[in-house]
Amino acid sequence: xxxxxxxxxxxxxxxxxxxxxxxxxxxxxxxxxxxxxxxxxxxxxxxxxxxxxxxxxxxxxxxxxxxxxxxxxxxxxxxxxxxxxxxxxxxxxxxxxxxxxxxxxxxxxxxxxxxxxxxxxxxxxxxxxxxxxxxxxxxxxxxxxxxxxxxxxxxxxxxxxxxxxxxxxxxxxxxxxxxxxxxxxxxxxxxxxxxxxxxxxxxxxxxxxxxxxxxxxxxxxxxxxxxxxxxxxxxxxxxxxxxxxxxxxxxxxxxxxxxxxxxxxxxxxxxxxxxxxxxxxxxxxxxxxxxxxxxxxxxxxxxxxxxxxxxxxxxxxxxxxxxxxxxxxxxxxxxxxxxxxxxxxxxxxxxxxxxxxxxxxxxxxxxxxxxxxxxxxxxxxxxxxxxxxxxxxxxxxxxx
Numbered sequence: 001x002x003x004x005x006x007x008x009x010x011x012x013x014x015x016x017x018x019x020x021x022x023x024x025x026x027x028x029x030x031x032x033x034x035x036x037x038x039x040x041x042x043x044x045x046x047x048x049x050x051x052x053x054x055x056x057x058x059x060x061x062x063x064x065x066x067x068x069x070x071x072x073x074x075x076x077x078x079x080x081x082x083x084x085x086x087x088x089x090x091x092x093x094x095x096x097x098x099x100x101x102x103x104x105x106x107x108x109x110x111x112x113x114x115x116x117x118x119x120x121x122x123x124x125x126x127x128x129x130x131x132x133x134x135x136x137x138x139x140x141x142x143x144x145x146x147x148x149x150x151x152x153x154x155x156x157x158x159x160x161x162x163x164x165x166x167x168x169x170x171x172x173x174x175x176x177x178x179x180x181x182x183x184x185x186x187x188x189x190x191x192x193x194x195x196x197x198x199x200x201x202x203x204x205x206x207x208x209x210x211x212x213x214x215x216x217x218x219x220x221x222x223x224x225x226x227x228x229x230x231x232x233x234x235x236x237x238x239x240x241x242x243x244x245x246x247x248x249x250x251x252x253x254x255x256x257x258x259x260x261x262x263x264x265x266x267x268x269x270x271x272x273x274x275x276x277x278x279x280x281x282x283x284x285x286x287x288x289x290x291x292x293x294x295x296x297x298x299x300x301x302x303x304x305x306x307x308x309x310x311x312x313x314x315x316x317x318x319x320x321x322x323x324x325x326x327x328x329x330x331x332x333x334x335x336x337x338x339x340x341x342x343x344x345x346x347x348x349x350x351x352x353x354x355x356x357x358x359x360x361x362x363x364x365x366x367x368x369x370x371x372x373x374x375x376x377x378x379x380x381x382x383x384x385x386x387x388x389x390x391x392x393x394x395x396x397x398x399x400x
Contacts, residue, residue, distance in 0.1 A: 001034055002072040029064045034073065037061055041080040056087040063093045071099075078103055094135035115156055116394070119323040136174075139167040141258040143236055147269045148259070150233045152306060153396060157232050164207065164236050171243055192246050200245055203238030233271070240268035276304045281330070284317040284353060303330070307393055311335035314346055315397075316355055320369040328397035331355055339390035342368075346388040349379060358387065 006024060009016040017024040027035075044051070062073040074096075081087040091097055101110055110125040132138040146160050172188040183191070186208050193201040244251035248264075255262040255269075263270065281303035303313045310332040319327050321344070331346065339345050345358045347367060356367035356377070365385070367377040379385050 001038075001069055001076055003034075003069070006031065006035075030066050030069050033062065033064050034069055037073065037077070041076075044080075051083045051085075053085045056081055056084045057090075058088070059090045060092060061089065063091060063096060074099055074103060094129075094138065097129070115159060116324060121324055136167070136170045137254065137257070139163050139170070140254050143167055144240065144255065144258045144269060147233050147237045147240060148271055154229055157229050160232060160236065161207075164239055168204065168207070168239060168242075171247075175246065189242075198242075198245060200238045200242040203235060204242045207235060207239060237267070237269060237271070244268045275308075276306055277308060277310065278302045279305055279310055279312050279332075281313045281315060283315050284355060305332055305393075305395075307332055309334045309392055311389060314355065320371050320374045321355055322371050324370045325355060325391070325394050326397075330395040330397065331391045332393040332395065333389040334392045335389040337387060339387070344391040346391065348386045348388065349377065350381065350384045355391065 005019050007018045009018070017027075044054070044056075058077070061077065062070060065073055077089075089100055091100070097110075101108065110129075111122050112124075112126050112129070113120050114123050114126075115121075116123075129138060132141070142163055143160065151157065169185055172185055172192070175192060176183065176188045178188075186205060189201060189204055189208065240251070244255075251268065252262075252264050261270075279302070281301050305313065312333055312335065314331045314333055316325055316327065316329045316331055325331060325344070331344075333346050339358055341360045342357050344355065347354050347356060347358060349367065354367055354377070356369060359366040359368050359376075365379040367379070369376075
């Protein structure tokens, strides 16, 4: 990996590691990870397997590397994994994700893990990641979009406080580039604020003190009353107001990039009050004929949604699509006769209505559950099959 000061000598007890001729002590985290990575790939040589049919999984393999290791390590991983049948690389580091994407662009699929109904789900790469090469602009747009149009499900809020903290840290470093460790984030906020004591500044200090990890502070009767997570959009609006207040040109440039409708006059973000639409809500139930499924006698209620693409809603029964779609959840459905391959849909087959992934294979159509205890359903009689539409969103049970 471009470094030569560490030498490994094989002994009866393992490896003796020396640095510049002396016993190596206090290895850095990056050095430890580099050694583990090299050991992992070398151990593949001892495994009696067909490398072309081997799957390699690397979990944040070089996130702790400094720049001396970083690019050499990426090249090393590419060289060692080129012959593998498939390689999965997980990372929290935005720059690593982008660099891997560029290096492996010829034969790579990119995904993100997002929280859906309080559970992790692998989804196609967020389009925002393609738009921005640096993490700062990406985080800005994520926070901006969240404030402008908050998710309907508050469990989806949980990722945003730490995003906000990272955005603020990057902004403060940009404004006050002190050497590492010379100033805390709170020190920098106070220095930027000077004696102004603005409402946005006070809100940012509260965010730093207690909201970044959604903790509740009750140390004394005079401490700030921490709002519930429902107030998070208003809290993060104050963060954006703080950035705009202390560098308006910078803020306006980013906001205009994120939002073609952004107006420089007024608040940092004009919050969208979502327009609601009423659709029919159906129960997931067996039916004698697919036409009966949409009859009025099966409608349990009208249902309000924010998504204008929603044609109707279905209350899901059963656990065949867990953890993606839980029993009792409400699936919002866009009525259509075709959906992208392997997307979730509402389909009727031989008198039964299903919520499944609709998978097109070379041999035909399969209805596939995400819960692996349920077998695939192969469509054989297409006269007994009808696709109602694509599941475009999922909401918690209205009974909760």
